[in-house]
Amino acid sequence: MKHLNPPDLEALARQLDVLKRQVLDELQGIDAQVPGGKRPSDREVHSHTDDAEVVRIDDVHFAEIEVDRARLHGIEQAQQRMACGRYGLCIDCGEEIPRDRMLAQPTAIRCAACQNSAEGPRRR
Incomplete structure (x- = not known):
C-alpha cells in the first residue's frame, strides 16, 4: 500500500x-x-402545536450547529496532525493509514481495521 x-x-x-x-x-x-x-x-392565534413547532425548529437548528462544530473540530485536528507530522497515522495502532482512505476521508484518524473495531460495540 502506498502512503502519502x-x-x-x-x-x-x-x-x-x-x-x-x-x-x-x-x-x-x-x-x-x-x-x-x-x-x-400578539394578534395571531396560536396553539401548543405552534409552540411545539418552534421548539422543534430550535432543536434542528442547534443540532445543525453541533454537527458543523464537530466537523470543524475534526478538520482542525487533522490540520494539527499534519503540522506536527502525525497526519495519516492511525491513533490506535500507529500504522500508516492507506493513501486511498486519506484521500477519501482527509480527517480519518484510524485505519479501516481499527475504525471497524472502534465502531464494533456500537453496531447492532
Missing part, C-alpha cells in the same frame, strides 16, 4: 482548507438565520 507523498499532503492540506471554509460558511449561515423560526405575533 509530498504532493498528496499538499493536495490534502488544500482539501482540508476548503472543507474548513465550507463549514465556517455553514456556521455563519446558520447563525444568520432567525432562531426559532416564525413566531406568532
Whole structure:
C-alpha cells in the first residue's frame, strides 16, 4: 500500500482548507438565520402545536450547529496532525493509514481495521 507523498499532503492540506471554509460558511449561515423560526405575533392565534413547532425548529437548528462544530473540530485536528507530522497515522495502532482512505476521508484518524473495531460495540 502506498502512503502519502509530498504532493498528496499538499493536495490534502488544500482539501482540508476548503472543507474548513465550507463549514465556517455553514456556521455563519446558520447563525444568520432567525432562531426559532416564525413566531406568532400578539394578534395571531396560536396553539401548543405552534409552540411545539418552534421548539422543534430550535432543536434542528442547534443540532445543525453541533454537527458543523464537530466537523470543524475534526478538520482542525487533522490540520494539527499534519503540522506536527502525525497526519495519516492511525491513533490506535500507529500504522500508516492507506493513501486511498486519506484521500477519501482527509480527517480519518484510524485505519479501516481499527475504525471497524472502534465502531464494533456500537453496531447492532
